[in-house]
Amino acid sequence: MSEPFVNKVAESGIVTLNLEDHFPKEAVMLFDMKDYLFMGLILKEKDFRESLKQLDITIYENKIVALTCSADAVIPMWAYMLVASALQPVAKEIIFGNEAEALQQLLLRNISALEPAGFTDQRVVIKGCGELPVKEAAYVEITKLLRPYAKSIMYGEPCSTVPVFKQPIRKQGV
Incomplete structure (x- = not known):
């Protein structure tokens, strides 16, 4: 045996x-600054501020948001701060970087x-x-x-x- x-x-x-x-366990949503660049190169403050005012922030409600710029452009620091300020009241979390970096x-x-x-x-x-x-x-x-x-x-x-x-x-x- x-x-x-x-x-x-x-x-x-x-x-x-x-x-x-x-x-x-939650998915990460991307907020890409490249979508707000003029001619894919520069960020115009007035236009950017207006775009943020028009942004439907409810899509970011209780979401983890990865904040980045995938374009090869110089983004002023205040621009990232404006996005964080706009999303902070609704987002679960805001992290600088792409989705993989945020994870x-x-x-x-x-x-x-x-x-x-x-x-x-x-x-x-x-x-x-x-x-x-x-x-x-x-x-x-x-x-x-x-x-x-x-x-x-x-x-x-x-x-x-x-x-x-x-x-x-x-x-x-x-």
Whole structure:
């Protein structure tokens, strides 16, 4: 009779942390300043202010807004401030950058908001190779956050990991 299958990974006590779980669930709307440029090159203050007054800001209600200019143009700082001022009363969040950059900023914010004490003396595997584009900054942030608490930090999958950090063994009576 054969021995029953034992899942050693499941019994190892390893905690798997998937950074993809910390991406915002909401979609990001883009506000692109290029749509307000005269001849695709310059921003005319009077026309821009008038366009913002005419803007239906309700489409941004409770939305995460990525504010950027995808055109190769010099945009004065006050122009971004005007957009932020117009959208702030209705938008859930306004972030400078394109959609991908906004998602990464929100991911970093969500990682920073994790309670690291919950990982005290845990063996943690930070999952890699997922569906979403988790950037290097997120892996750096989670490592900084967990290192003071975790017993060990690894990267990969529980069945195949790369060691990143291991707490030194504390000698008794010293």
